Amino acid sequence: MKFVDKLKWKFHRLVEELLQFRAMISAETLLLGDSHAAVFKKPLLQRCRGGIRVISVSGATASGMKNPNSSTNALKIFKSQIERKKWKRIIFYLGEVDVGFVIWFRAEKYGLSIEKSAQEALESYLSVISHAKLASNAEIAVLSVPWPTIRDGHQMGEVANLRSKIKASYSERKNLTLNFNADLKSNSVPREFTYIDFDPCVCDESGELSVGLYNRNPADHHYDYDVFSLILFNNAALREFIAGGNV
Numbered sequence: 001m002k003f004v005d006k007l008k009w010k011f012h013r014l015v016e017e018l019l020q021f022r023a024m025i026s027a028e029t030l031l032l033g034d035s036h037a038a039v040f041k042k043p044l045l046q047r048c049r050g051g052i053r054v055i056s057v058s059g060a061t062a063s064g065m066k067n068p069n070s071s072t073n074a075l076k077i078f079k080s081q082i083e084r085k086k087w088k089r090i091i092f093y094l095g096e097v098d099v100g101f102v103i104w105f106r107a108e109k110y111g112l113s114i115e116k117s118a119q120e121a122l123e124s125y126l127s128v129i130s131h132a133k134l135a136s137n138a139e140i141a142v143l144s145v146p147w148p149t150i151r152d153g154h155q156m157g158e159v160a161n162l163r164s165k166i167k168a169s170y171s172e173r174k175n176l177t178l179n180f181n182a183d184l185k186s187n188s189v190p191r192e193f194t195y196i197d198f199d200p201c202v203c204d205e206s207g208e209l210s211v212g213l214y215n216r217n218p219a220d221h222h223y224d225y226d227v228f229s230l231i232l233f234n235n236a237a238l239r240e241f242i243a244g245g246n247v
Contacts, residue, residue, distance in 0.1 A: 027050070027051030027052055027053040028050045028051060028087065028088040028089060028244065029050055029051065029052045029053065029087065029088065029089040029090070029091060029241075029242050030052075030053050030055070030081060030082065030087045030089070030090045030091070030138075031052050031053065031054045031055065031090075031091040031092075031093060032055050032078045032081065032082075032090065032091070032092055032093070032094075032132075033054075033055070033056055033057075033060070033091075033092065033093030033094055033143075034056065034057060034058065034059065034060040034061070034074075034093070034094055034096060034097055035056055035057075035058040035059070035060075035222065036056075036093060036096050036146050036222055036223070037054060037055070037056040037093045038054070038056040038222075038225075039222075039223065039225045039228055039229055039232065040052055040054045040056075040093075040232070041054050041056070042225055042226075042229040044229050044230070044233050045229055045232055045233055048233070048239055048242045048243065049239070049242065049243040050088075050089075050242045050243045050244055051242075052091075052242060053081070055077065055078065055081050057072050057073075057074040057077055057078075058072070059071070059072045059074075059097060060072050060074035060094060060097070061074075061094065061095075061097045061098050061102050061121070062094045062095045062097075062098045062121045062122070062124055062125035063098050063102045063103070063106070063120065063121040063124055063125075064102075064124070065094070065124050065125055065127070065128040075128070078128075078132075082132055082135060082136050083135070086136075087136055087138045088138055088139065088244060089138055089139045089140075089141065089241060089242065089244065090132055090133075090136060090138045090139070090140055090141070091140075091141045091142075091143060091241070091242075092125075092129055092132075092140070092141070092142050092143065093143045094125060094145075095121075095125065095145035095146075095180060095184070096145055096146045096148075096177075098118075098121045098145075098180070099118075099145055099148070099173060099176045099177045099180050100148050100150070100163060100173055100177075100221075101163045101166060102121065103117045103118050103121055103176065104117075104166040104167070104168045104173075104176075105165070105166055106120075108166065108167070114176065118176065118179070118180055118183075121180075122180065122183055122184065122187065125184075126187055126191070129142065129191075129193065130191060133191075133192075133193075139194065139241070139244075140191075140192075140193045140194065141193065141194040141195070141196055141238075141241045142184060142188050142193050142194070142195050142196070143196050143198065143238075144181045144184070144185075144195070144196065144197045144198045144199055145177055145180055145181055145184070146177075146198075146202075146222075146223060147174060147177055147199075147202055147203075147209045147213075148170060148173045148174055148177060148209075148221075149209065149213070149214055149215065149221050149222075149223070150163060150170070150173075150221050151170050152169055152170045174209075178199065181197065181199055185197060194237075194241055196235065196237050196238050196241065198231065198232075198235070201231050201235065202223075202228075202231070212224065212227045213227055213228060
């Protein structure tokens with residue numbers, strides 16, 4: 001990385017940290033998620049009315065949410081943040097690790113059908129969200145799970161190399177993501193969770209993931225944050241939820 005690029009990177013990191021410090025004090029909305037949730041630390045999204053406190057735990061899964069001994073310790077981290085102050089709104093953004101790897105891995109390891117493995121992950125996720133709603137009395141929003149970006153045969157990067165151990169094709173992982181999101185949506189409504197669907201926003205006319213969302217770093221399986229942060233910022237349902245209806 002060139003010297004100028006390093007300075008730019010450090011400056012942007014400093015801005016993000018300052019905005020998160022402000023959010024920790026004044027934000028009314030708490031966002032809990034895996035590494036993909038880090039996109040909400042972008043300055044553009046931190047300007048949303050009402051403010052967002054972002055807690056991003058790398059490797060956190062919907063499947064492991066009920067497990068207090070999970071290696072990521074995500075459940076304890078999320079619980080401590082929920083109890084930290086009286087939040088008006090809580091947003092959950094998990095599931096990519098599950099649909100991209102864990103559900104397939106557990107199905108192969110324990111001889112489960114993909115449907116059964118996915119149902120267990122969904123039930124674990126919904127249970128934790130429901131508990132957060134009861135414990136906090138906050139309004140709850142659930143965001144749709146990001147689409148896979150690791151194509152068949154791609155093994156560049158630690159995550160892609162790890163996930164190459166499962167047999168599922170890109171098409172199968174994408175279809176599972178869409179089905180998981182559909183089930184997440186149908187189960188959110190009766191529980192009075194606000195479900196915010198980004199599936200129509202991330203695909204092109206052919207139904208494939210928009211080329212612009214692929215990360216410019218081929219070893220990075222996250223969306224391109226510059227592109228996706230614009231999609232998030234321009235989503236009326238998301239901004240209205242964060243602002244408590246006062247957009």
